[in-house]
Amino acid sequence: MLRGFSRHWRPLAQLQAARRVATNAGSADRVALIQGSSRGLGLEYVRQLLSRSGQRVVGTCRTPEHATELQQLAKTSGGRLTIVRLDVTDEQTIQAAAEEVAEQHEHLDLLINVTGILHIPDKISPETALSRVTPEALDMVFKTNAFGPILTAKAFASLLEKAEKRSGASSERPAVIANMSARVGSLADNRLGGWYSYRASKTALNQLTKCMSLEFARKHRKIASILLHPGTVDTGLSEPYQKNVQPEKLFNRERAVQQLLSIIDSTSMKDNGRYIAWDGQDIPW
Ligand SMILES: NC(=O)c1ccc[n+]([C@@H]2O[C@H](COP(=O)([O-])OP(=O)(O)OC[C@H]3O[C@@H](n4cnc5c(N)ncnc54)[C@H](OP(=O)(O)O)[C@@H]3O)[C@@H](O)[C@H]2O)c1
Numbered sequence: 380m381l382r383g384f385s386r387h388w389r390p391l392a393q394l395q396a397a398r399r400v401a402t403n404a405g406s407a408d409r410v411a412l413i414q415g416s417s418r419g420l421g422l423e424y425v426r427q428l429l430s431r432s433g434q435r436v437v438g439t440c441r442t443p444e445h446a447t448e449l450q451q452l453a454k455t456s457g458g459r460l461t462i463v464r465l466d467v468t469d470e471q472t473i474q475a476a477a478e479e480v481a482e483q484h485e486h487l488d489l490l491i492n493v494t495g496i497l498h499i500p501d502k503i504s505p506e507t508a509l510s511r512v513t514p515e516a517l518d519m520v521f522k523t524n525a526f527g528p529i530l531t532a533k534a535f536a537s538l539l540e541k542a543e544k545r546s547g548a549s550s551e552r553p554a555v556i557a558n559m560s561a562r563v564g565s566l567a568d569n570r571l572g573g574w575y576s577y578r579a580s581k582t583a584l585n586q587l588t589k590c591m592s593l594e595f596a597r598k599h600r601k602i603a604s605i606l607l608h609p610g611t612v613d614t615g616l617s618e619p620y621q622k623n624v625q626p627e628k629l630f631n632r633e634r635a636v637q638q639l640l641s642i643i644d645s646t647s648m649k650d651n652g653r654y655i656a657w658d659g660q661d662i663p664w
Pocket of ligand 1: 415416417418419420421440441442465466467468492493494495496523559560561562608609610611612613614615616617
């Protein structure tokens with residue numbers, strides 16, 4: 380189970396100071412790939428991981444030339460951040476990204492699949508009624524939120540397997556695949572309905588991730604697959620739907636990612652296959 384998880388959020392500066400003492404030694408030679416890092420939670424994951432001395436990061440996004448904040452981080456990273464093109468709806472780009480990353484790094488310790496869509500202006504909005512469900516939205520939302528992450532995990536699995544040899548991944552500190560899910564993907568927790576495509580795509584992501592976790596365990600791989608719910612976070616994804624969220628329940632990105640990295644940092648093989656909320660609690664399926 381999770382060890383040392385704190386519910387008490389601390390500002391990033393304090394967290395960084397604590398990490399310099401607690402985990403920096405373990406960051407040397409560690410490689411993380413953040414899939415979907417142009418903005419929102421993905422960009423913040425990159426920023427916080429780079430604050431760890433020695434940590435190397437690959438940030439993927441579909442249009443690197445437009446990812447100006449990510450490019451800025453790369454410029455000041457001392458070569459520890461590389462940016463690779465990957466569109467989760469296009470398997471060729473996933474394969475090409477995996478080949479490019481394998482040329483840069485001999486292993487991966489962490490893959491976080493962050494990409495997710497809820498709405499796209501003038502194209503997709505979450506369905507408030509059955510009559511609004513369309514094949515186009517179902518197709519795009521499932522491709523992005525469910526198929527993309529599992530195909531990305533498939534493409535990078537061999538690099539994650541190499542963590543055992545390169546950075547000593549063990550049952551206590553395995554390589555980790557963290558897929559960004561959402562509480563609304565829970566069947567047990569669904570009391571309001573609505574948001575058909577988004578909810579169902581996250582439910583599908585949960586099942587796909589569960590299958591992967593069982594396979595890795597059966598094959599004795601030192602890779603833990605987990606599903607994370609970040610809480611409601613102030614990003615472009617949630618922005619149009621924040622008006623009924625109580626201020627104390629709307630996290631900023633810094634806090635949200637700090638909480639999620641606390642969970643990821645303490646993940647062992649005992650956590651493999653869990654569906655975990657920002658506070659470390661299991662979410663019912
Ligand atoms: N924010 C919340 O309150 C909340 C709550 C629960 C769960 N989540 C989950 O957390 C994750 C991150 O959400 P967020 O709030 O950070 O969202 P966001 O700010 O809207 O960012 C979404 C990211 O996904 C990328 N993306 C979209 N389609 C893509 C594609 N086809 N290929 C590659 N990248 C693509 C976007 O890149 P572009 O810049 O290229 O568009 C962007 O970097 C999502 O999985 C979401 O479902 C968020």
